[in-house]
Amino acid sequence: MHEFIAGSATFGVVLSLVCYYIGVLLKKKFNSGLMNPLLISIILVIIILLTFKIDYADFNSSAKYLSWLLTPATVSLAIPLYMELDRLKKNIKAIMISIFVGTVTSLAVILMFAFIFHFSHAQYVTFLPKSITTAIGMGISEEMGGIVPITVAAIIVTGILGNIIGESVLKLCKVTDPIAKGLAMGTSAHAIGTAKAMEMGEVEGAMSSLAIVTAGIITVIGANLFGMFI
Amino acid sequence: MKYLKEFGIILLITCIGELFRFVIPLPIPGSIYGLVLMLVLLITKVIKLEEVKSAAQFLIAIMPVMFIPAAAGLINSWSELQPILIPALVTTVVSTFIVMAVTGITAQKIIRSSSKEEQ
Incomplete structure (x- = not known):
């Protein structure tokens, strides 16, 4: 056998x-x-x-x-991004600032917990890319010397959690604008959160997909900078 | 031939992305170089949307199953996860809450203030 x-x-x-x-x-x-x-x-x-x-x-x-298919699939994420280019251009300011702020917040909160729990460098960089899509997050963790399977698990738990709590958290924070809702879902809970955003509406879904790629790219740079702290 | 050509183009750009990764000494995955390159080629119309769309949408649709093998690797990393299980859960759960709230509130504030400006 x-x-x-x-x-x-x-x-x-x-x-x-x-x-x-x-x-x-x-x-x-x-x-x-x-x-x-x-x-x-x-x-x-x-x-x-x-x-x-x-x-x-x-x-x-x-x-x-x-x-093996993951790398060409990640490259393929350029296609939905291209298809949403007009909406992206129209709301570029809100999109870029909020995704940037959300991504830096993610990295900062993880840095804070890494200090509280005395994470080693490898443990710390394992969690840094936890809010972004697995394809990119895995790559970052691997490049920075993290424990890749734990990164994947953290990313998936994050996505499922975001999917489940998304609507309540956004309601609690009085976020009602469809673009803002989509950006929040995609930035915090990547593709699995996007599945929920798609259920909320078309605009939410499109914005969430956009946030996956944008937050992913910002995290590539941000994680490398934050990686120097521990 | 349609799918072969579409998949071929995606693989070619992926391969160029990997070449970038090999040449540029930064810890950035080759897939990101490929993604940005693909986007640039689409915007500049070097590649037409129809030339990659079907294969790309297929790959994106089946993406979830591609994560299973790596995640199942937890079996071998359990000894590393076990001592930090609670901190790992706290970090993951709390950061998800905060990031979602901060992103949503920031985006809404900017959208509302800029729509007021337009009025």
């Missing part, structure tokens, strides 16, 4: 897809924010690997082909 899994070019991919599909089915059935297909699929894959004592390295010898 060990040799089969290690030698297979598809096992890891199929296992990941099946687990994700189960997550999609559960989401349809219960229609709750907690039923996030990505979260469910990750938990299922981990449970299966542990239960059947499958080495992560064996699983990843084929699952890595899924990760």
Whole structure:
């Protein structure tokens, strides 16, 4: 069995897809924010690997082909950004300032907690890119010497949390403008938050997608500067 | 041929992005160089939207499953996460709240003040 899994070019991919599909089915059935297909699929894959004592390295010898697609997929994020270019130009001031302020706030809050909890440099840079899309966040964590799987977990937890609490937090802060709502969702909770923004409305969804890319790029620079503090 | 060409263009730009990453000594992932390059080529009309749109939208649609293998790697990092589990959760949860509120309030203030100016 060990040799089969290690030698297979598809096992890891199929296992990941099946687990994700189960997550999609559960989401349809219960229609709750907690039923996030990505979260469910990750938990299922981990449970299966542990239960059947499958080495992560064996699983990843084929699952890595899924990760391989991440770089071209991130490059592809330029396409929705280009399609929203007119709206971006029209509200450029509000968009740029608020995403910038939100991103710097994120980095500053993480720096504060890193001091409080005495994080090492590796632990600190692991959390720095936690509010941005996994594709970019993973890259930043890797480049800066963070613990990549923990970064991915923090990013996913952030997204799901943002998805669930988004509407209440925005209501509490009296944020009603659709552009502002979308920017808040995308800047704080990346793609998973954007899924909620899409439910709120078209403008919210578009602005949230825009915030994913913009916050991602600002974080690339910001995380490198903040990385010097610890 | 349509999809092959679209995917080919995306891969070519990704590859150039990786080349930038190789040449420029900054800790910036190659995907970001590729993203910015793609955007510039679209704006300057060197690449037409139709030449990459379908393949790009397909890749974005299936993006969530691409994160599963890396996240499942938590298995190997559990020993590193376990001692900082509570701090990790506190950091993650509190920062999400604050960032969402700050971004939303800032954006709304600017939009409202600039629409007043227009009036």
